[in-house]
Amino acid sequence: MDVLYFAWVRERIGRPKDTVETGAATVRDLVEELRAREARYEMAFADLDALRVAVDQELADFDAPLAGVREVAFFPPMTGG
């Protein structure tokens, strides 16, 4: 599964993308796995209220299931326009 990071999430983690092997059932479980990796992940995921998530390029919530999912992205609230 590809895990993508944008804006300050990408900057805190220091890379735009990870490819992970995961058995995480939900986005929240995946976040816990990522947090356990290194301090910079812990820092990026410290406050989930400050983050948004997309699952296979559709906005989702942190309880979204990951079965069959190919791409998850984490980013701050969007500021388009």
Add this chain to the structure above:
Amino acid sequence: MDIRVQDAAFDLGAEVNGFAARQTGMGAVVSFTGIVRDIAPGLEAMQIEHYPGMTEKALAGIAEEAQRRWSLGDVLVIHRFGALQPDEMIMMVATSSPHRADAFQAAEFLMDYLKSRAPFWKKEVTREGADWVDAKDEDEDALGRW
């Protein structure tokens, strides 16, 4: 529907004229353009990041929803990414409709949704450094009226 995500500048006059010329039986064309304001002291650039793939889908989804809600001839959305200078145009939307009310409302709806539901992020670069622009509560609240 015409959705474009690009780093290149666009010609607002040519885009609106071309859009209007392609319409048939539409009495109203409304366009909105977003411009980089020189508000931060010494703003040197506005960097716009986006999520290639999702951005185009999200914009198309928002435009389809507008077409479901209002009687529209067509919708045009152009949104730039990359480093933009103050006074440069960031994005535009145009809508056409037989009558103006639908064209105005659809353009406002597109803007409200595009601000908080399309995956773009702005970063202000000044002499002092660079800061991500925080999303505003009122932008999220604006979705409630639709």
